[in-house]
Amino acid sequence: MRLQFQGSGLRRLLRYGWALYVKDLAMERGQLAALSGLVILWQLFLISGLSHEWRMPEPEEMLGVGVIVPGLLLPFWTVFSAYNGLRTEWAGRHSQLLLSLPVPRCTLLVVKLAVVMTGATLLSAVTVLGAALIFRPNPYVVVGLVGQEELVPLGALLAQGLKIYLLFWLGLLAGAAATQFAYLVGRLLPRRAWLLNALAFIGGLWLMLRFGTLVGAFSAHPDAPWPRMTIVWWQLANDFLQVLHLGINLAPIGAALIVALGLFLFGCWLLDRLVDA
Amino acid sequence: MIRRTVVIAVVAVLGAMALFDFAFHGERVIADFLETLPSGSLWEGRHIAVGAPRAEGSGTLVEDVAEVNALVLISDRGDVSVTGVSGDQIRVDYDLTVYAETPALAEEYLEDLSVVAVEEEGSLRLRVRAPEVRPPGILEVEVDYWVRAPRHLALVAVTREGSAEVSGLTPKTTLRPQEEIKGLWTTAYSSSMPTLHVLVSVHGGTLRVSDVDGEMLAIIRGQSALLEDIHGPLWVQSVGADVRLSQITGDLWAKVLFEDLWLVDITGEVTVEAEMADVRAEGIDGDLDFRVLDGDVSVWGLRSGAQLEVWSGDIEVFLPSGPQGFQLSAAAEGGDVEVRALPLEVHSRQDEEWVSGTLGDGRHSVILRTLMGGDIILRGDGGFVVEAVGD
Numbered sequence: 001m002r003l004q005f006q007g008s009g010l011r012r013l014l015r016y017g018w019a020l021y022v023k024d025l026a027m028e029r030g031q032l033a034a035l036s037g038l039v040i041l042w043q044l045f046l047i048s049g050l051s052h053e054w055r056m057p058e059p060e061e062m063l064g065v066g067v068i069v070p071g072l073l074l075p076f077w078t079v080f081s082a083y084n085g086l087r088t089e090w091a092g093r094h095s096q097l098l099l100s101l102p103v104p105r106c107t108l109l110v111v112k113l114a115v116v117m118t119g120a121t122l123l124s125a126v127t128v129l130g131a132a133l134i135f136r137p138n139p140y141v142v143v144g145l146v147g148q149e150e151l152v153p154l155g156a157l158l159a160q161g162l163k164i165y166l167l168f169w170l171g172l173l174a175g176a177a178a179t180q181f182a183y184l185v186g187r188l189l190p191r192r193a194w195l196l197n198a199l200a201f202i203g204g205l206w207l208m209l210r211f212g213t214l215v216g217a218f219s220a221h222p223d224a225p226w227p228r229m230t231i232v233w234w235q236l237a238n239d240f241l242q243v244l245h246l247g248i249n250l251a252p253i254g255a256a257l258i259v260a261l262g263l264f265l266f267g268c269w270l271l272d273r274l275v276d277a
Numbered sequence: 278m279i280r281r282t283v284v285i286a287v288v289a290v291l292g293a294m295a296l297f298d299f300a301f302h303g304e305r306v307i308a309d310f311l312e313t314l315p316s317g318s319l320w321e322g323r324h325i326a327v328g329a330p331r332a333e334g335s336g337t338l339v340e341d342v343a344e345v346n347a348l349v350l351i352s353d354r355g356d357v358s359v360t361g362v363s364g365d366q367i368r369v370d371y372d373l374t375v376y377a378e379t380p381a382l383a384e385e386y387l388e389d390l391s392v393v394a395v396e397e398e399g400s401l402r403l404r405v406r407a408p409e410v411r412p413p414g415i416l417e418v419e420v421d422y423w424v425r426a427p428r429h430l431a432l433v434a435v436t437r438e439g440s441a442e443v444s445g446l447t448p449k450t451t452l453r454p455q456e457e458i459k460g461l462w463t464t465a466y467s468s469s470m471p472t473l474h475v476l477v478s479v480h481g482g483t484l485r486v487s488d489v490d491g492e493m494l495a496i497i498r499g500q501s502a503l504l505e506d507i508h509g510p511l512w513v514q515s516v517g518a519d520v521r522l523s524q525i526t527g528d529l530w531a532k533v534l535f536e537d538l539w540l541v542d543i544t545g546e547v548t549v550e551a552e553m554a555d556v557r558a559e560g561i562d563g564d565l566d567f568r569v570l571d572g573d574v575s576v577w578g579l580r581s582g583a584q585l586e587v588w589s590g591d592i593e594v595f596l597p598s599g600p601q602g603f604q605l606s607a608a609a610e611g612g613d614v615e616v617r618a619l620p621l622e623v624h625s626r627q628d629e630e631w632v633s634g635t636l637g638d639g640r641h642s643v644i645l646r647t648l649m650g651g652d653i654i655l656r657g658d659g660g661f662v663v664e665a666v667g668d
Contacts, residue, residue, distance in 0.1 A: 185288050188281050196285065199292025206295030209310045216313020242481070252313045274281055 016103045017111050024085065024115040032119050035077070036126040039070045043134045060141045063131050070127045078120050078172045082179035083197075085112045090187070106268035109180055113264075116176045117169075124165065145234055152234050163231055170253065174260035178204035181263040184270045204263050208256040216252030226251040331376050332383035338369040340394045340401065346450040347400040347431035348424070354438040355420040356482065361428030361445030369394070369403060370423040376416040386415050392422075398453070401430075431491075432475045440482030440499070447490040448474035471512070484518075492527075510545070528563065537572075555590075573651075579603070582641040592645050593654040602637020605655075607645035612652040619657040 043066040088094075089108075131137075139157060140146050182201035186193035219226045229248040236242075299306055342348075343365040350357055355374075371392045377383035393406045405420055421439075426432075431448040434441055451472040474491025477484060484495060484502040490509060495502065497515040504511070505523045513520065513531040521539040522529065528545035531538060537555045540547060546563035549556055552570045559577035567574055567585045574585055575593040580601060585592055591612070596603065596619065605621070607614055608631035614623045621632045632655065645653055 185284065188285055196288060196292075199296075200288045202299070203288060203291035203295045206298060206306065207291065209306055210298070213309045213313055216310065219313075246315060248314055252310060256310070270284070274284065 013103050013107060017107050020108070020111045021114055024111060025118060028081070028085075028115060028119055031081075032122055035123055036130075039123070039127050040130050040134070042066065042070065043130050047134055060135075060137045063135050063137045063142060066131045066135060067127055070123070074120060074123060075172060075175060077123070078116060078176050079179045079201075081119055082112070082116045082176040083183055085116060086180060086183045104268075105271045109264065109267055109271065113173070113176055113180065117173055120172050120176075121169070124169075143234070145236060148234065148236070156232070160231055160233060163229060167229075167248070167253070170257060174208055174256060175205070177260040177264045177267075178208070181267045184267045184275055187275045188270070204259075207263075208259040211259050212252035212256035215255035216249060219249060219251035227254070330378065330380040330383050331374055332380065332387040333372065333374045334387050334390075335370070335372045336392060338367075338371070338392055338394055338403075340367050340369075341365060342367045342401055342427060342430070345396060345399060345401045345430065347433070347448075347452055348426050349400050349402040349433045350422060350424065351402075351404075351433065351435040352420055352422065352437065352439065354417060355422065355436060356439040356441065357422045357424075357434050357436045358442040359422075359424045359426060359432060359434055359444075359446075360442075361430075361447065361488075362425045363428065365427055367394070367401065367427065368425045372421040373405075374419040374421075376419070378414040378416065382412070382414045386412060386418075390418065392420065400453070431473075432477070434476070435478040436482065437480050438482075439479065440484065441477055441479045442485045443475070443477055443489065444485075444487045446475060446488070450474075451492070452476060471510070474509070579643065580641075583643045583645070585645050587647045587651050589649040589651060590647065591652045591654070592647055593656070594643070594645065595656045596636065598657065601641065602635065602639045603641045603643045604635050604639040605643045605645075606633045607631060607643075607653045607655060609647045609651060609653045611650040612647050614653045615655070617654065617656045619655055621655065 043062075046062045046066050138146070139154060140149060140152075143157065145152055145157075178201055181204050182197045185200040186197035189196050227250040229250055231246045231248060233244045233246065234242065235244065302309075348359070348367070350359070355372075369392065373387060373390055373392070375383040375387045375390065377386060389408050391406050393404060395402045395404060403422065403424075405418065407418070419439075428445055428447050429449045430446070431450055431452045432443065432446060433452060434443060451474055471492055471494075473494050475489055475493040476496075477486060477493070478496035479502075480498045482499045484497050484499070484504070486493075486495065486502075486504040486507065488506045492510045493507060494512040495504060495514070497513070497518045497520060499518050501519045501521075502513075502515060503521050503523075504513070504525070505521075507522075507524070508526040510527045511522070511525055511529045513522065513529070513533075515531075515533050515536070515538075517535045519536045519539075520531070520533060521541070522531070522543065523539075523541035525540075525543040525545065529540070529543055529547045531540075531547075531549045531551075533549070533551040533554045533556070535553050537557070538549065538551060540549075540556070540558040540561060542560040543558075544562045547558065547561055547565050547567075549565075549567045549569070551567070551572055554569070554572045556567060556569055556572060556574045557577075558565065558575070561576070561579075562581060564581050565576065565579075565583040565585065567583075567587070569586070569590055570588045571590060572587070573591045573593070574587050575595075576583065576585070577595045578597050579594055580597060583594070585594075592607075608629060611628045612630070614630040614632055616623055616632060619636065621634050621636075623630055623632050625631075630653075645655075647653055
């Protein structure tokens with residue numbers, strides 16, 4: 001694909017970014033298709049007779065393994081994909097072309113991040129939708145609320161699931177940003193870059209966690225004026241339906257994301273000033 | 278070139294700090310972050326969906342209670358607030374809420390409800406007067422009470438779904454062992470139920486108690502509890518609540534499951550049985566007897582005898598300097614014993630470490646024991662002028 005643009009300013013930036021996004025996503029297409037296939041195969045394996053030795057005859061039981069195992073692998077894939085997305089550009093010497101285009105070099109990082117998060121979102125969707133179609137579980141059995149269909153609307157249940165997934169997704173985003181930062185720092189060394197990669201990655205994650213903890217400690221009081229998310233959950237106790245309103249303090253999450261943004265911007269600066277194409 | 282070197286150096290230092298932190302604190306680095314996320318929780322709802330139709334009303338009840346010794350308020354759902362005042366009159370303000378499948382049903386049923394006070398065997402009992410049969414479609418009735426009662430009344434305040442606040446009581450008589458009290462009493466502390474002046478029980482909410490004279494039992498199954506300025510023996514039983522007890526004049530028995538217990542300024546003996554809970558004590562004058570499973574114990578400014586046994590958790594004891602002293606014996610099975618600023622020597626054999634010795638005049642016996650890998654840390658704040666004798 002030729003990356004050649006006319007026009008100026010924001011339009012050129014958006015066209016360049018979009019073209020690169022489409023190109024990168026197309027390159028990831030094979031990998032995403034293979035991983036999606038593996039997830040579906042895994043779920044089909046669970047529902048097939050082959051997995052009977054594991055004694056999971058109920059679809060609701062299979063749902064846990066069918067979703068959680070791919071879900072646990074997703075953070076690893078995100079880190080790998082964020083790292084590999086940049087590595088391939090330098091390994092294939094495409095970076096010289098990409099960094100010489102008349103747009104801010106940071107565009108490359110934004111696009112790469114968008115591609116990684118698109119992939120992570122697609123894999124999540126395939127995992128959940130695949131499980132829903134293959135296992136066909138009763139969601140009320142899954143959450144232990146059989147018979148409460150009228151009192152607990154399915155939409156409300158799904159909304160809480162989406163909130164939890166949003167927090168998970170933000171964690172993936174922060175991890176991907178730390179990975180990009182680690183890769184770019186590693187580019188500063190001609191050899192033994194892996195050591196600096198590892199230090200930068202661990203240091204970046206650590207900074208997010210510790211800064212988030214610090215901010216969390218100062219914003220722990222329930223009446224503190226910080227943004228909050230409420231996750232509602234239900235449970236049956238002694239035949240009564242109880243509702244839990246669990247407040248989530250968004251201040252530490254915001255603080256960790258600010259650090260992730262800082263790492264990302266630092267990565268942009270490195271790419272602009274210090275990293276060789 | 279210089280900028281590259283600076284960046285590399287900064288990243289290397291950052292990475293090294295992270296590695297050290299992970300090496301020394303392990304999973305705590307992640308756990309500390311996760312623990313800052315929950316910001317209050319509220320259990321509510323008994324057969325109530327979010328946004329269920331409701332109807333609300335309120336009222337006031339005033340009664341002369343010169344002949345009454347106790348107030349009994351047992352609520353299925355709603356908050357309870359009881360404040361002791363002078364005089365012989367009780368004033369009850371209440372909010373009634375009816376949850377139903379339709380607004381019309383809720384409004385109709387609300388018309389049939391009222392709060393009444395009934396005198397029974399020397400006790401005044403508050404209850405909701407309602408039709409004997411609850412019509413179909415009525416989901417739940419909630420009553421919030423604000424009671425101003427003579428301070429000399431004994432009290433039973435129970436909410437099976439809600440929070441409670443109690444303050445300013447100096448009961449003159451004990452509670453009769455009514456059936457509902459027997460049902461709440463457990464044999465966690467002793468086989469026989471004590472004679473109580475105040476019994477408070479909450480489920481799902483918070484509990485605040487202050488300025489109470491008399492023997493008291495608090496049962497908490499909820500979010501948090503703060504009991505302070507209690508003059509008399511106190512029994513506390515909690516599940517899933519952060520509990521803070523302070524300025525207690527009298528012996529204390531506490532049984533805690535989940536969440537943490539914080540004890541501050543207690544003059545009597547303290548007996549604690551805790552599971553999956555951290556226990557922190559400071560300013561305790563009486564002897565301590567703690568048995569903790571899956572939790573840490575820290576005691577600041579120990580000035581009495583102590584017998585602390587912890588399974589799968591650490592013990593940290595801060596021994597003050599001064600004329601009082603301790604006959605000390607501490608053993609960690611599978612863990613470490615660490616002594617800071619104290620004239621004691623740590624011994625070890627196989628997977629056990631221990632210290633023993635006398636500090637000061639040795640008047641208080643202190644026996645510490647961790648099992649299943651917990652550590653013991655003994656700390657002195659300035660040390661003892663008297664050398665350790667015996668070992």
